[in-house]
Structures are given as C-alpha cells and as structure tokens.
Amino acid sequence: MRPESGTGLVNSALPEALSRRHFLKGTGAMAIGFSLLPALMPRLVAADTESANGVRPAKASSSDVDAWLLITGRGELVIYSGKVELGTGVETALRQIVAEELLMPMAATRFIQGDTQLTPDQGYTAGSNTINQGSVPMRRAAATARRLLFERAAEQLQVQVDQLTGSDGNIHVAGDEAQAVSYASLIGNGLLEASIDQELAFLDADRYRLVGQSIPRVDIPSKVFGRFTYVHDLTVAGMLHARVIRPPDTGATRVTAELKSVDRSSIPAGVKIVQRGNFLAVVAEKEWQAISAADALKVEWHSQPRLPRMEQLYTEMRAMQSEEKTIASSGDANTALGEADETIEAVYQWPYQMHDSIGPSCSVANVTADSAEVWSSTQGVYPLRSCLADLLSMPEDAVRVIYVEGSGCYGHNGADDVSADAALISQIVGKPVRVQWSRADEHGWNPKGPAMVMVLKGGLSSEGDITSWTFDNWTPPHLTRPIARMGAKNLLAGNLASDLVPDGPAIGGDRNAGVTYRYPNYQVTTHWIPVERSPLRPSALRALGGIQNSFANESFVDELAHAAGADPVAMRLNYLQDERAIAVIKAATEKAGWQARKSPQRHLEHTDEMLSGRGMAYAQYKNGSAYVAIVAEVGVSVDTGIHVGKITVAHDCGLIINPDGLRNQIEGNVLQGISRTLKEEVIFDQIGVTSLEWGAYPILTFADIPEVDIVLLDRPELPPLGAGEPTIVAVPAAIANAVFDATGLRLRTVPFTRQRLKAAFSAA
Amino acid sequence: MTTRMTLQVNGEAREVQIDATTPLLYVLRNELELRGAKFGCGLGECGACTALVDGRPVRTCVTATGAIGERSIVTIEGLGSAENPHPLQQAFIDEQAAQCAYCISGMIMTAKALLERKASPSDADIRNALSANLCGCGTHLRIVRAVQRAAGVMRGETAKPDDAGMKDEGVQHAS
Numbered sequence: 001m002r003p004e005s006g007t008g009l010v011n012s013a014l015p016e017a018l019s020r021r022h023f024l025k026g027t028g029a030m031a032i033g034f035s036l037l038p039a040l041m042p043r044l045v046a047a048d049t050e051s052a053n054g055v056r057p058a059k060a061s062s063s064d065v066d067a068w069l070l071i072t073g074r075g076e077l078v079i080y081s082g083k084v085e086l087g088t089g090v091e092t093a094l095r096q097i098v099a100e101e102l103l104m105p106m107a108a109t110r111f112i113q114g115d116t117q118l119t120p121d122q123g124y125t126a127g128s129n130t131i132n133q134g135s136v137p138m139r140r141a142a143a144t145a146r147r148l149l150f151e152r153a154a155e156q157l158q159v160q161v162d163q164l165t166g167s168d169g170n171i172h173v174a175g176d177e178a179q180a181v182s183y184a185s186l187i188g189n190g191l192l193e194a195s196i197d198q199e200l201a202f203l204d205a206d207r208y209r210l211v212g213q214s215i216p217r218v219d220i221p222s223k224v225f226g227r228f229t230y231v232h233d234l235t236v237a238g239m240l241h242a243r244v245i246r247p248p249d250t251g252a253t254r255v256t257a258e259l260k261s262v263d264r265s266s267i268p269a270g271v272k273i274v275q276r277g278n279f280l281a282v283v284a285e286k287e288w289q290a291i292s293a294a295d296a297l298k299v300e301w302h303s304q305p306r307l308p309r310m311e312q313l314y315t316e317m318r319a320m321q322s323e324e325k326t327i328a329s330s331g332d333a334n335t336a337l338g339e340a341d342e343t344i345e346a347v348y349q350w351p352y353q354m355h356d357s358i359g360p361s362c363s364v365a366n367v368t369a370d371s372a373e374v375w376s377s378t379q380g381v382y383p384l385r386s387c388l389a390d391l392l393s394m395p396e397d398a399v400r401v402i403y404v405e406g407s408g409c410y411g412h413n414g415a416d417d418v419s420a421d422a423a424l425i426s427q428i429v430g431k432p433v434r435v436q437w438s439r440a441d442e443h444g445w446n447p448k449g450p451a452m453v454m455v456l457k458g459g460l461s462s463e464g465d466i467t468s469w470t471f472d473n474w475t476p477p478h479l480t481r482p483i484a485r486m487g488a489k490n491l492l493a494g495n496l497a498s499d500l501v502p503d504g505p506a507i508g509g510d511r512n513a514g515v516t517y518r519y520p521n522y523q524v525t526t527h528w529i530p531v532e533r534s535p536l537r538p539s540a541l542r543a544l545g546g547i548q549n550s551f552a553n554e555s556f557v558d559e560l561a562h563a564a565g566a567d568p569v570a571m572r573l574n575y576l577q578d579e580r581a582i583a584v585i586k587a588a589t590e591k592a593g594w595q596a597r598k599s600p601q602r603h604l605e606h607t608d609e610m611l612s613g614r615g616m617a618y619a620q621y622k623n624g625s626a627y628v629a630i631v632a633e634v635g636v637s638v639d640t641g642i643h644v645g646k647i648t649v650a651h652d653c654g655l656i657i658n659p660d661g662l663r664n665q666i667e668g669n670v671l672q673g674i675s676r677t678l679k680e681e682v683i684f685d686q687i688g689v690t691s692l693e694w695g696a697y698p699i700l701t702f703a704d705i706p707e708v709d710i711v712l713l714d715r716p717e718l719p720p721l722g723a724g725e726p727t728i729v730a731v732p733a734a735i736a737n738a739v740f741d742a743t744g745l746r747l748r749t750v751p752f753t754r755q756r757l758k759a760a761f762s763a764a
Numbered sequence: 765m766t767t768r769m770t771l772q773v774n775g776e777a778r779e780v781q782i783d784a785t786t787p788l789l790y791v792l793r794n795e796l797e798l799r800g801a802k803f804g805c806g807l808g809e810c811g812a813c814t815a816l817v818d819g820r821p822v823r824t825c826v827t828a829t830g831a832i833g834e835r836s837i838v839t840i841e842g843l844g845s846a847e848n849p850h851p852l853q854q855a856f857i858d859e860q861a862a863q864c865a866y867c868i869s870g871m872i873m874t875a876k877a878l879l880e881r882k883a884s885p886s887d888a889d890i891r892n893a894l895s896a897n898l899c900g901c902g903t904h905l906r907i908v909r910a911v912q913r914a915a916g917v918m919r920g921e922t923a924k925p926d927d928a929g930m931k932d933e934g935v936q937h938a939s
Binding site: 086087088089216217219220221222223224225226227228229230232233286287288289291355356357358359360405406407408410436438439580583587652656659660661664665667668669670671672675693694695699700701702703705708711712713714715716 | 783786787790793794798799800801802803804805806807809810812839840841843844845846849853856857860862863864865866867868869872890891892894895896897898899900901902903904905906907908935936937938
C-alpha cells in the first residue's frame, strides 16, 4: 500500500491494470471498437508511457473512448467496461460472458471499469441493467474479434473459416489439432483495429463452457485477505483529510439553513477551515485531527422548521400539488367498480428509507488549476464528471473520474456527493484531499428511497371474480442522481455552496405500478410529486418504486382473494396467461409445499400467543423483466413481533450466467427485503433527519435471518435479465400476506414493527 | 501532542508517533498501512473495524491507541494471506461469503475469536457472536455457513466433496 514511486498520482493500491501501457508494452494488440484507430492508439500508448514517468496523461474526450476490448499479442483479453462492480459480482459475470464469446479462458481476462479516460460511457450501473443491456456491446465486440481472428487463421492455415474451431485462445482445424494457431501469434506485434460488427451471431448456447457455471468471484479472495483496495483505502502523495460540517436541516431536499458564524478559535491552529456559501469543511494532515476538529468546531446556523410532522407525512403527500399520469388502463374501471357486487379499498404506506452502506461514502480528489482527478465509487463516472466540471467551473475534458469500488451502495447513496465534497475542497486548498463521510453524514444526508402512498380499489362479482382494479400512488421522482449537463444541482456541495435545489425526471415511482394480471377493467395512475416538494431528498434505492408498488399490489390481490374466499395462489393464477409467470408461481409454491388455503388460518387473541402462517407474492420486475415468486413463512406474536422463519424463492431471469452469483444476489435481496419490511424507517423532525446511527435506524441482524430456499429456472435459449433487484419487490407483500394468514391482521404501513403490530391488534 | 510508542501488531513491534487518544483504527490504517479494518460508524455499533487485541475482538474505532500498551494486536492481514490462508479466509472464499465485503474483515476477526473459544459452535452460537456485526448486502446466510465450514476444518475434519460451496442444485432447466 506504499505510494508507487514516480507516478506522483496514486498509491499502488490502484490496480495496475488501470494503465494501458501495462498491456501494450512490447506487444501488439487487436482492439475492437476504437473508432479513431490507428490515430488514437499510439497516443494512448504514449500517454501511458508518460504517466509512468510522472507526466500527467493526455486527456481523452469521451468521444475518443470507444474501446470495448483489446486482445494483446501475449494472449490477454482486456475488457473496457462502462459498467462497474458494485459488490454484486458483475465483474466476474461480464468476464465470463466476454471470454465465452471469444473462446478464451477466464484466466486471460483483465477488467478495466468506469474511467472517463479509458472506458466507454455506459451511463449508470443501475436498474439491474448490467447483464441484460450492459454486456451486449462487450459481447458484440467479442464476436467481432472472434470472427476476425478466425479469418486470419483461415488465411494462415489455408482452409475455410467454417473448417475451424477454437478454444482457450487457440484456433485449429476441426478434427486436426496439429493444424493450429494461437490468438497471440495471429496478433503478434501488429496493431489491428475494427469497429463492432452489429450483425454477427453470438455463440450457440450449447457451446457454453463458462456461461452457466458458478465461477468463483474474482474479487473475493483479496477482500477476505484485507488486501482489496476500496475507495476508502486509496492514498495520494501529499493528501490531506477533510470533513464537511453540515447545516441542521439534515437530508432535506431544500437546504435553507444559513451559516451565521464560525468560531475559528474552537479548533487547533493547524486545522484549516474552508467555506463557500453554506459549504463548510475542516482540512487537516491527519484524519483523526479532521474528525476531532469537525466535532469541536463551534458553528451557528440559522434554520427554520419546514418539514411536515412525520405523522402527517402521508396525508400531506396526497394533498400535495402533483402531476397525474395514467400508467395503464383497460376497459372502464370506475364504471365496473360501481357495478361490482362487492368493492374493497385499501391504503398502503411506505416510509423514507436510506441506503444501508456499512462504509460511509468516501472519495479522493486531486484538483489543480487546469485538471481534476476524482476517485469515486459513483455508479456513473460520466454523469458525475459533467456535474463536477460545473461545480469546479472547469471544462468536462479537464476532469477525469475514476471508479474505485466502495461499500455496497444499493442505489444513489453519498458516493457522488462525497466526490463533490473532495473535489471542491481540493480545488480550494490546492492539494489532494480525501473525504470520508461520518456515520451521521451517511445516515442523514444520503438521498432517501422515497416515501410513497398507494390507494387501491377492487370490485368483485358475486362469483368472486375480479371485475375492476384501480391503483393510485403518490410519489416523488426516484432519481436525482447527477445527470450530465444538469450542472451541480444534484450534488450536495452544489446545494450548499450555491443554493441550488435538486431536481430529477419523473422516474421510478411508477415501476411495477401496473400488474401483469389480466383483469377485465383496470386503471393505474401515478401522481408525481415534484422533487422540491419531497420533504427529504429523494433518489434511487434498490428497485426504485417497484418495492412500494408491488407491496401494495400483491397485498391487495390477497385482500381480494380473502374477500372472494379464494386461495391466494389460485386467485393469481386465474388472471395470468404468461407461461413464465405461472412457472415461477408453481415452482415456489411446490417447493414450499403450499397447501391451498383461505386466509386467515387463525385470529390472534392474546398478546403472548405465537401464531404461524404463510403468504405468497409474485412479480415480474418492471412488468417486463425477471419473474419472481416468493412464499414467506412467519411466526407472529404481539409481544415479540414478526419473525420470518423461511423464504422460498423461484426466480426466472432467462439465461443464467453464474448460478452461485445469482443465488448470492437473491439471498441479499431477500434479507434486505425483510430488513426494509420489518425494520427500516427514516425518522425526521420538522428540521431534518434525526435517525443518524444504527441504533435509531436499525437493520436486519444475524438474530433475524430466515432459512432461504431458492429455485432457479434457467432458460439458456433466452437472453439474460438482470437479477440485482427483482426479488426484493416481492418480499414485503409475501410477509404481509403471511402475517394476515397467521393472525387475520392486515398490515398496510411499513415497517411492520412490534408497535405497529400491537396497534393493529388493538384496533382489530 | 504526539508521543512515540511501540505496538505489537501481527507479531511485529511497530513504532508509531501519534496522539495517544487517536483511535487504533486510524493508526492501523493510516500509520501502519493495514487497511483491512474499515471505518463503519465510529461508534462501535457495526463491527467493520474489528481487530483482535490479546485474542479478543475489539472495536478499533472507539479504542484509544494509548490504552493498548504491550498487548498483541492481530488484524485481518495478520491472519493469513493468499499464499497461506487462515481456514476462515479459505472458508469465506469456498462459500463465496461476500458481496461488497466491506464488513467481511470484521466478520472474520469476530468469528476467529469465537472459534478460539468454542471449537464446535452451533449456528445459533455463530449468529449470537456476530449479532453486533452489521452487513448491508444480506450475506448473513453465507457467513454463518463459512464460519461453520472453517470450524470443521480447524477441528481437523476434511470437507466432504459434496460440501463444496459452489453447488448448483436447484437449477431447473425450464426450457
């Protein structure tokens, strides 16, 4: 972990693979997707050579960076990925996909991710879109390279291309392994380039050797040996440590507090104070000095209570000025409701929740007069670069953002904001600066998964058929990430330094609002609350509005099944035609040994009795992606609360790339889903967030973990779909339905704490 | 005010010049460049910073370095390496018991103390020992399995072939 001599940039902790020089020194390469080759290639080589001698690398603008992969004359396969490893295993999966397509071994792969100087712009790594969408250009590049190599081999071996076969980076004549040539020797010392051929067919599924295998994750060994370099572990020569001192309106969308006074005498002389508008920070040589000074600094703010009282939140949200948008409709739902034999209505409420990153966000920045380098665990290096350029008043191409993995983020946590903090402070002090947020910073200031209200009405015929379904929800946008060319308004430092108010498009609140059940009449409407009216700063948290909406929809199907006296599973199957939907429901219920039932089994009569029950929920994520069905088994007692004993999941995300990696994601979704359903709620007063540590915002612990049983439905002939989020959307309703099955108590407000259970019991 | 002191870290005497009130975490990470222990909360609530002091798990984020004295400190780096992994580290690899893994060195160090105390822990013992170590990714099930696997290896039991962490049972070819 000692600074690498000579570079003057960063310690050896950064993967040496971040340099192209490493790959190109003394060898040739085949590059796919370099649009400007051969003009660009020598420049890149030269730039990296210079950087090794302590000279700053030449800047490449984003249009120059169009490389997807490189095969070197030494037989290495270098993948340039705009999608990044967030701790979910996509790096390993992407290596599998690309190596497979190129008939190369995993061991030959190198992975370069998220660097505005080296990798293509693939937007954000988010939305379970890495494997289904992000991998496609890489795979096309690989297919292109394979084709070119086969053509060269055919020429060299004097045979037709279709007489050749390949494996492990070698090509030989089918049936005659002696007539062979390696990729390395085909490339030799030459520099070859080609643009991606969009027309080439991918390898047939029956030839897969890597895809579909549980290849161990490439990042885990160094992580368990304590040698992995997170962004928190980076050091830069001459780096200072800084901490930001923030106003009292913690986590509010509109930060209106004003800095009145700063008592410089309250901290030691060696600590520097940095101020721009309401942006205030302390900077010191030692990290502990900065932390101590941030605690000790006497600051006076002027703030006013502007947030709604928490108990009024949902009422106020429904009353807020909002923009109504029809998400889906069929027939005439309102007329059909009026004509139904029985109608029921239910209101579901979901609180603000935060990103449970165990490591508070951290970044290192080195900003000089004419350039900026920022090491960040952002989910989007390019959008962040654009916003940082605005914050720093620098041209975009003077800013380089380099992704370095952080603690799991589960969405838009403080990663972008802390990068802006570090960059702004570095610019002001003229030295490299590291900022790590405190626990209170992360709990308080990371953008929050939005609170939402969902109102459902359903109509039943006398035969118990669903004749009408209406859904209305009230939600702020779920995306206030840094967006390219939107300036610094979506960076906390921009809010504080320049009084900017965050903004974002109407995204996420309608995710899974509609259902894939075929009701004769339905009307699905989203009421969009503008970002600035959301009391707390709203943004992307795992699955966006999918979890809130599926909680409401899948609870309400159960409420209708109860009203109709029907088995909840049979009720769902009545309205589904999609074979994959039916298959996951059958797989989950069969695995769990579901017995057809009319819920509830019992009614809770005493606070000390423990009742058990089962509930199920189904969702097709985004109504067009992976299919998930869950059976939850719970024990419920008013005195001890809800305990989830077992969760059975059936999951269909098309072609499975890495079964164990997929299981790991599904398990994580289940456990985080239980945590969000039973425990998590951001607490705030009229000034700001008050739940600033784990005691006030508890999450799932080892005491709460259930048994998890997973059935994976593999469909090798279908495209792969993302798996980072789908499962979590079905968890809350499965638990709510199981609680109802056990006790007859219908919980409609998350989290299902003991207090809420007790209140429901008292009201029943 | 800084003082010079000698710490016993991973079997070596290491001299540092620090303010004695500095929590051990910052000394390990910034002075000794042992960055396996992580800052998580600064309040002793999450366990990401856990190291062993005289064999006991200690929250280094709230432990003043001056209070350590001659006691022996072991960090994740001192437990094992790629060349010579500790059974716990190998078990976490075998079970793929990590997602982001920011919490994992704290989990392993806490589990190490448990296994020193109890060679054959039940799953409940493991959950109990780790109950104050937080994981945000939801890797808990694998972590319990990894600790159980390591316990078996440390007792001298050889892993059965069907114990392999990488099992693909339950994959149904749906089409």
